[in-house]
Amino acid sequence: MNTRKKKSTRAATLADVGRAAGVSAMAVSAALNETKTSARISEKTRAKIAKAAEKLGYRPNVAARALAKRRMNTIGVSVVWEGDEPNVYFVEILSGIIEASARFGQTVTVFTFHDWKNDMEKVREVCDGRIDGMILVAPLLTKELAATLPRHTPFVALHANTETEGIVNIESDEEQGAHDITASLVSLGHRRIMHISGGRGLVGAERRINGYRRALAEAGIEFDPSLLVEANFTMYEGRNSMMEWIDAYGKDKLPDAIFCASDSIAMGCLEALASSGLRVPDDVSVCGFDDTIAARTTVPQLATVRQPLRLMAARALEVLMKRIESYHGKSQDTVASPIVFKTTLAMRGSVTRTKKISG
Amino acid sequence: MNTRKKKSTRAATLADVGRAAGVSAMAVSAALNETKTSARISEKTRAKIAKAAEKLGYRPNVAARALAKRRMNTIGVSVVWEGDEPNVYFVEILSGIIEASARFGQTVTVFTFHDWKNDMEKVREVCDGRIDGMILVAPLLTKELAATLPRHTPFVALHANTETEGIVNIESDEEQGAHDITASLVSLGHRRIMHISGGRGLVGAERRINGYRRALAEAGIEFDPSLLVEANFTMYEGRNSMMEWIDAYGKDKLPDAIFCASDSIAMGCLEALASSGLRVPDDVSVCGFDDTIAARTTVPQLATVRQPLRLMAARALEVLMKRIESYHGKSQDTVASPIVFKTTLAMRGSVTRTKKISG
């Protein structure tokens, strides 16, 4: 019962304001913007202009400004996201980006794709001037695909984990984090430690596997291939992998602890254990990776490797802004890549000392 | 080690393509767009133009197009979001909107605010032509504030739950959903049923309280004020309220079941119960409202009232597109408000029959 009929009146333009204030549109532009030329507008004129603008409710037309300045003041965020899972990882990233974008007066446009490989053409399409730069949320992006990105748009990638000419990459020392949490499990008395990894072949997944194996080796624990299973960084796969493992080996073969390559995998793993009647951490300790907010919503709360996702996302935005400036010739700043953040451990209730030791 | 030096060459324009094809820019525009005029371009010319455009990698400049057409082809999504909680509700909404936007060739820009009241000015600022219309994710928006929204932008609101002139509102039959899940708890043998409500005064919260009380009344169960506590639709508040209640009344006074006004509240409630050593559903049944993806990530999985959030979000986008068309005079379609979706029950493991009955 309520669709507005007609645009009552068109929005005020610079010319309108100029007319009202008795000056040219150009003077209004100079006065309202913080350009160097603006310094040369007299205080009196400036006040007149401000009053007229206020009265007319003047708002600059972004399209016109973008056309003249070749800047949209909007940055894109591309992510592969099926949407049938919460993807708390992305939520953290997005909020970090949006928060930072406000500081730069930028607007954030989100593009979601189903699959980097099949949708790369769409990514290119979107780089047609509607955004000034793009942040790729890229854990699943391969080097080959990254190489096909257009060259006329500045990119910054989060977790691409592999260097591509022209793209600044932001990541964390995942290998170390994986090592540290595995070592921590060992120090709690665990020996048979399972790792549910991300998709094999993905650099991030391999790094976590390496950290895991390094910690085992340092502790003199022989690597047991039956304790390394794969899940594609999703809750769904985490649950499945755990279920299949229990079916194959039986509950009596259960490891002391399970280190999952992501919080999502860990959540699936928790579910599988619960539905098999196994208790965490009494029967088995579980930990994840990322420290998304989800790690604090499971019962018990999930021990995990913390990556400062918000900070990393904010940094991505900052670096992108710098690159956009330099792209437009405003600066010559160069940004080193990759930028690596430190991981830390967040030990919580899902992990405990082994009974033999604690009891 | 990699910041690109200079824009190698400016992007091809319509004029460039025209020059290459030996026609005017206007002919290129007509040929490339699906305008009525385009029908009058000969097949031969059209082919020439297509080839030239392809060869030059022509991509229309969105800013120029937006300026000429007065359409940005982008829609805004505004949400109040502190970001210190996952807000799975918003994640569902956003993915529904993005999915639908692709079908309409629209781009989605996300604006987050801390507080409708203090940030309303920012909402207005953002309605300056950079978006063609706005979807308000508005559970916390009051009628008074909604009334101050600018009149020159088409709005559609999700869960505003209160009619405002000029705004189409999309909601669900929450009162009924709250009634149904409460009645369902009763039918499982529960008598002392607690309700942790959303913020008092919010229409959505009051509706759920009403449904809860109606079901109790129908079952001849007297309303017990000590079993109605408030939490502001957040996990944090859900945990706090539950904790405080246990402190105040003691575990022995625990109700049979707890109906939380949102999945987020329920998650906090689950956490509080777990940290108090109480088991769900053995000691107490718990259910939520929304059926966000989070309801399936808790252990046990959360029984809840399902609102089809994705569908509702998609509908919001569709309605908004219709309103934008009519706003631009392309159509005179009118959309009734509110649009009400049906809720359904999703019973899961967090709820069980009372022992007295089942045992």
Add this chain to the structure above:
DNA sequence: CTGAAAGCGCTTACAG
């Protein structure tokens, strides 16, 4: 079937 002109609302040199 195709083109020349004007205009969308802003900014950026260039004059004065």
Add this chain to the structure above:
DNA sequence: CTGAAAGCGCTTACAG
């Protein structure tokens, strides 16, 4: 200190 002009790249009438 301020203005007239040209241009950003597109679309929309209007001619022919």
